[in-house]
Each structure stands twice: as structure tokens, then as C-alpha cells.
Amino acid sequence: MGPILALASNTYREAIRNKVLYSIGIFALLVILVGNFLTDISLHNDKRVLFDVGIGLLSTFGLILAVFTGTSLIYKEIDRKTIYLILTKPVGRAQFLAGKMLGLTASVYLVLGLMFVLLVGQSLFMGTGAPPQLYKAALLILFEVFIVISITTLFSSFSTPFITGMLTLGIIVIGRLLPDLKQIILTKYQADAMRDLADRLLQVFPQLYLFVPNGHDFNGQYVSLTAEFVTWGYIGWTALYALVYSGIILMISAVIFRRRDLT
Amino acid sequence: MKTAKPAQSPLEIRDLVKSFRTGFLQSKKVTAVGGLSFSLEEGEIFGLLGPNGAGKTTTLKMITGLIFPDKGEVKIFGHPSAEVKARARIGFLPENPWFYDYLTAREFLRMAGGIFSLRGPALEKRINGLFDQLGIAHAADLPMRKYSKGMLQRAGLAQALINDPDLVIMDEPLSGLDPIGRRELREIILGLKARGKTVLFSSHILSDVEEICDRVAILARGRLREIGSVESLLDMGTNGAELEVGGDPERIGAIADTLALEWVRSMTGGRVIISADADTATVLRAFLDAELPILELKRHRRSLESIFVAQSEKAKKEA
Ligand SMILES: Nc1ncnc2c1ncn2[C@@H]1O[C@H](COP(=O)(O)OP(=O)(O)OP(=O)(O)O)[C@@H](O)[C@H]1O
Numbered sequence: 382m383g384p385i386l387a388l389a390s391n392t393y394r395e396a397i398r399n400k401v402l403y404s405i406g407i408f409a410l411l412v413i414l415v416g417n418f419l420t421d422i423s424l425h426n427d428k429r430v431l432f433d434v435g436i437g438l439l440s441t442f443g444l445i446l447a448v449f450t451g452t453s454l455i456y457k458e459i460d461r462k463t464i465y466l467i468l469t470k471p472v473g474r475a476q477f478l479a480g481k482m483l484g485l486t487a488s489v490y491l492v493l494g495l496m497f498v499l500l501v502g503q504s505l506f507m508g509t510g511a512p513p514q515l516y517k518a519a520l521l522i523l524f525e526v527f528i529v530i531s532i533t534t535l536f537s538s539f540s541t542p543f544i545t546g547m548l549t550l551g552i553i554v555i556g557r558l559l560p561d562l563k564q565i566i567l568t569k570y571q572a573d574a575m576r577d578l579a580d581r582l583l584q585v586f587p588q589l590y591l592f593v594p595n596g597h598d599f600n601g602q603y604v605s606l607t608a609e610f611v612t613w614g615y616i617g618w619t620a621l622y623a624l625v626y627s628g629i630i631l632m633i634s635a636v637i638f639r640r641r642d643l644t
Numbered sequence: 645m646k647t648a649k650p651a652q653s654p655l656e657i658r659d660l661v662k663s664f665r666t667g668f669l670q671s672k673k674v675t676a677v678g679g680l681s682f683s684l685e686e687g688e689i690f691g692l693l694g695p696n697g698a699g700k701t702t703t704l705k706m707i708t709g710l711i712f713p714d715k716g717e718v719k720i721f722g723h724p725s726a727e728v729k730a731r732a733r734i735g736f737l738p739e740n741p742w743f744y745d746y747l748t749a750r751e752f753l754r755m756a757g758g759i760f761s762l763r764g765p766a767l768e769k770r771i772n773g774l775f776d777q778l779g780i781a782h783a784a785d786l787p788m789r790k791y792s793k794g795m796l797q798r799a800g801l802a803q804a805l806i807n808d809p810d811l812v813i814m815d816e817p818l819s820g821l822d823p824i825g826r827r828e829l830r831e832i833i834l835g836l837k838a839r840g841k842t843v844l845f846s847s848h849i850l851s852d853v854e855e856i857c858d859r860v861a862i863l864a865r866g867r868l869r870e871i872g873s874v875e876s877l878l879d880m881g882t883n884g885a886e887l888e889v890g891g892d893p894e895r896i897g898a899i900a901d902t903l904a905l906e907w908v909r910s911m912t913g914g915r916v917i918i919s920a921d922a923d924t925a926t927v928l929r930a931f932l933d934a935e936l937p938i939l940e941l942k943r944h945r946r947s948l949e950s951i952f953v954a955q956s957e958k959a960k961k962e963a
């Protein structure tokens with residue numbers, strides 16, 4: 382655990398000083414600030430919309446940050462040869478990946494945390510209060526970001542940032558649309574074997590729609606955050622899902638990365 | 645259970661082979677290291693020499709576990725290099741080390757120490773000691789993207805020494821350093837040896853190697869061409885001598901030709917190489933009879949450079 386923490390804390394430090402993270406973070410804060418004040422004076426002068434827009438932005442920027450910073454995470458280490466200084470010390474390659482991933486997650490969480498504080502501050506300022514649903518939604522975003530970072534780690538353990546970015550984006554889209562894809566498959570194929578196979582296949586993808594339970598995902602209904610359906614139990618098992626899924630992804634990454642020549 | 649051996653070799657390399665695939669669809673195969681074996685003795689300074697592309701960096705990367713050999717094995721203090729444990733007692737300075745842009749040298753060294761479970765005041769003291777010793781204390785808290793090449797080299801050495809390693813491995817440690825820096829590094833290496841450490845480094849700077857190495861290996865095209873103590877390599881075939889003669893080079897040359905000896909022009913006249921089978925007295929008499937001044941007569945020694953060049957060219961011809 383010692384080496385993982387040492388690596389994670391330096392990855393975190395390096396990341397929060399990086400201009401990319403800075404600028405995306407500052408831009409995100411601005412957008413939330415402006416976006417929500419605009420929402421307030423718009424037609425839907427409704428706290429429901431304020432929360433949905435705010436959380437939507439938080440989620441979007443969370444994913445952007447995860448993809449942007451995650452894609453070059455391992456690639457840059459190899460490209461700049463900084464990895465030579467690390468892996469020639471008594472650090473396993475799996476530990477290296479875990480440390481990098483945790484450090485990056487922490488830095489993205491920091492930016493998301495700041496954005497969330499701003500969102501809550503704004504809600505309080507506008508007298509709408511900050512209900513538990515807001516916190517629950519924010520937690521779900523953190524879980525999703527964790528999964529996405531693990532996926533970028535997987536791809537970047539063997540490919541270039543561009544390919545990693547494309548593959549990750551593809552997986553995000555699929556993961557978010559899984560219920561729709563399932564629906565399409567169910568209507569298209571009648572054979573049970575086919576349905577079974579498709580179902581299994583879809584299970585492999587991260588069930589990212591679990592982390593955005595607003596919008597039309599639930600039986601085609603517009604479900605807002607203000608609805609009470611996101612229970613702490615739901616939060617608990619989605620957290621577990623995120624941990625287990627990311628853990629498996631990390632293990633696969635480690636297996637791929639283990640025998641790779643670092644030239 | 646194995647009984648404890650009195651002296652465990654710091655490094656044993658056996659039949660190491662590594663090739664890379666390059667080119668369109670990885671169709672071309674380049675053998676970077678083709679069957680390399682040698683081992684280090686505890687407490688020695690070992691120089692790995694060879695022309696560009698000889699396979700020095702590839703060898704050092706296999707030793708440190710960055711790349712994996714196609715064949716053969718590497719053991720560090722008895723542990724196969726693929727094991728994490730093998731890296732506990734080594735320090736590695738890569739060729740042209742590069743760091744994280746936004747971290748300071750102190751932060752990097754703290755992390756390096758953290759990997760070895762060093763922490764607290766003991767770690768801080770070690771870090772400050774290394775910065776002082778390597779002359780980068782003034783830049784310890786500067787982001788490393790602002791470092792000059794020589795400063796990066798020094799920071800690289802600092803991180804390699806953080807765990808007080810018993811085997812220090814360096815890839816071209818002298819490159820990028822000014823003459824003072826090179827002298828300092830030579831002293832650091834000798835200091836490590838004085839404390840019983842083993843040092844393995846690759847280099848092109850033969851004068852430094854000649855000065856500090858106990859043994860050297862010359863590598864060309866991925867194969868070992870020569871290995872031995874610097875003294876023994878230099879003394880090989882040294883029965884001949886060199887005669888420095890003053891005066892007209894044309895006359896010196898004419899006499900040398902009649903004696904069937906090689907000669908070259910020099911600043912003061914000519915230098916005649918007296919081969920091992922020639923009689924030195926006869927040669928001397930010939931020049932004295934011609935009334936040419938004898939300026940110097942010395943035992944002919946090969947230089948490391950001449951061995952290096954000869955081996956590189958031999959390897960090229962053989963290929
Ligand atoms: N990743 C790689 N892909 C393809 N070929 C490689 C790779 N790494 C090294 N080589 C080839 O292997 C050979 C040995 O290279 P290596 O870097 O070990 O040489 P070197 O002795 O360190 O040379 P130098 O003195 O220039 O540093 C060279 O022909 C090089 O082109």
C-alpha cells in the first residue's frame with residue numbers, strides 16, 4: 382500500500398498543477414455559475430430545473446475531466462520516460478497503475494468537489510435549499526467518474542491517447558444508453574439464444590446509466606432529482622458496483638501491462 | 645533450504661537475448677542483444693562500453709526489469725529481474741532522465757523514498773544530504789521543468805541513491821555534465837565503491853572509464869567483444885614500443901621503411917612503432933647512425949579508445 386499511496390499523492394499533485402485540469406476546472410465553474418443564474422431567470426423558474434441543470438453540468442464536466450486527463454495518464458509516463466524512474470524501484474506494475482489511477486481520481490474529485498460547493502452555495506443563495514437528492518446525485522457522479530477513469534487506464538495501458546479517448550467515449554455512450562440498446566435488441570431478435578447472447582454482451586459494458594437516474598431512463602418518464610427514488614440503499618449498491626467493476630478493469634489492465642516492454 | 649552463500653554476486657547475466665520488431669507491420673527484426681553473459685563482483689566499478697546502438701541501454705533495461713529478455717536470465721543479488729524484490733537493493737539512473745514537469749525535486753525524492761517506505765525526518769535528512777552532495781540544493785524546490793540538462797542528471801542520480809543501494813546502475817551518467825560535474829561524479833562513484841557498493845555504468849567517455857573502472861566490457865552489435873580489468877586490456881600485446889624521433893619526417897620514414905616498421909608524422913618529426921618482433925636495439929642504432937635525435941622511447945600501450953574502435957570495426961565487418 383505504501384508505494385501506491387506515494388505514487389497516488391504525487392500523481393495528484395502533478396495533476397492539480399497541470400494547466401489542462403486548471404482550465405477545464407475554471408471553465409466548468411464559470412459555466413455552472415452563469416448557467417444556473419440564467420436558468421433562474423428563465424421560464425422554468427423551478428428548483429427542479431436548477432438542480433437538474435447543475436447536476437447535468439457536474440456530470441458532463443466530470444466525464445470530460447476523466448477522459449481528458451485519463452487518456453494520457455500512462456501514455457505520458459512511457460513517452461516521457463518518467464516511468465523508468467518508478468518501475469526500476471520495488472513497485473509492481475499493478476501497484477503503479479493503481480497509484481496513478483487513484484491519484485488522478487483524487488484530482489478530478491477535487492475539481493468536482495469545488496464545482497459542487499459552488500452549486501450548493503448557489504442553491505442556498507437562491508433560497509431553494511440543498512436537499513439530500515443533490516448530494517446523492519453528486520455521489521453517483523463520483524462513482525461514474527471512477528469507472529470511466531479505470532476504463533481510460535485500461536485502454537491507455539496499451540494504446541495511444543487518441544485511441545484511448547475514442548474507445549472511452551464509445552464506452553461512455555454505450556454505457557449510458559444500455560437500456561435503450563437492450564430494448565432495441567429485444568424487439569429485433571426473437572430467438573431466445575440470440576437475446577441471451579446479446580444480454581450477456583451488454584453485461585460486459587459498464588452500466589453507466591445507473592449513475593444518472595434522471596431524464597428519461599426510467600420507463601420513459603421524466604424523472605427528476607427531486608424525486609425521492611434514489612435511496613441510500615441505491616447509493617450503496619451503485620458504489621459497490623463501481624468499486625467491483627473498476628477493480629476488475631484494473632486487474633485486466635495490470636495483466637496487459639505486466640509483460641509490456643517499456644522502451 | 646539453501647545454505648547462505650558467503651558472497652552473493654550483485655548481478656549475474658546469462659545468455660541474454662533481445663530483439664525488437666520494427667518497420668511496416670513489425671516485419672523487420674533487429675537483434676539488440678545477442679547472447680550476453682557476464683557477472684559483477686561485489687564492490688567493483690564496472691564499465692559497459694560500446695558504440696552507439698551496441699545494446700548497452702537495452703541490456704540495462706533488461707537488468708532493471710523495464711523490458712523482458714527473449715531468452716536468458718538476469719539475477720540481481722540472486723533474485724530474477726522480473727521479481728519486484730530484485731529491485732529493492734538497486735538504484736537506476738536512466739539515459740537522459742526526465743521528470744514530471746510540475747513536481748519539485750524534493751517532492752519527487754519524497755515519493756521515491758515513499759516507495760522504499762522511508763519517511764519522516766530520516767527521509768528529509770537523506771534528501772537534503774543528497775541535494776548537498778550533488779550540488780542542487782538551491783533548486784530543490786523548483787519545478788523540474790526548469791532544470792538544465794546537468795541538473796536533471798544530478799536529480800536523476802539523487803533519486804537513484806535515495807535507498808542507499810548496494811548496486812548502482814547508470815546509463816551514460818557522464819553525458820550532459822560539464823568537466824567539473826564529471827569530476828564530481830567520478831568522485832561520487834569512487835565514494836560508493838569505498839563504501840562497498842557495486843557500480844555498473846555505460847559510457848562513451850573513455851578517459852573517465854579508464855580512470856575509475858576496475859573492469860570493463862566492450863559490447864558491439866549486441867555481443868561481448870572484450871571483458872577484463874582495464875589494466876589487462878590495455879596491456880594486451882604490449883611487447884612493442886614507441887619511438888619518438890626528431891628531424892626530417894621524410895628521412896625518419898625512409899629508415900622506418902627499410903626496417904619494415906610502421907611510422908607516423910608527429911609535431912617534432914616522426915613516431916615509429918616498434919613491433920613486438922623487432923629488435924629495439926637495432927632500431928635505435930639505425931636512427932643514431934643517421935644522426936637523428938631520439939626524443940622518447942616508451943612501452944607501447946593500447947588505449948581504451950583504440951580497443952574500442954578496433955572492436956567496433958571488427959563487429960561491423962563481421963556483420
Ligand atoms: N524499442 C526499440 N525498437 C526497435 N529497436 C530498438 C528499440 N530499442 C533499441 N533498439 C535497437 O537496438 C539496438 C541497440 O540499442 P541500444 O539503445 O541498446 O544501444 P546503446 O548501446 O544504448 O546505444 P547508445 O550509445 O546510442 O545509447 C539499436 O540497433 C536500436 O536501434
Ligand SMILES: [Mg+2]
Nearest residue numbers: 700701702739
Ligand atoms: Mg544507450
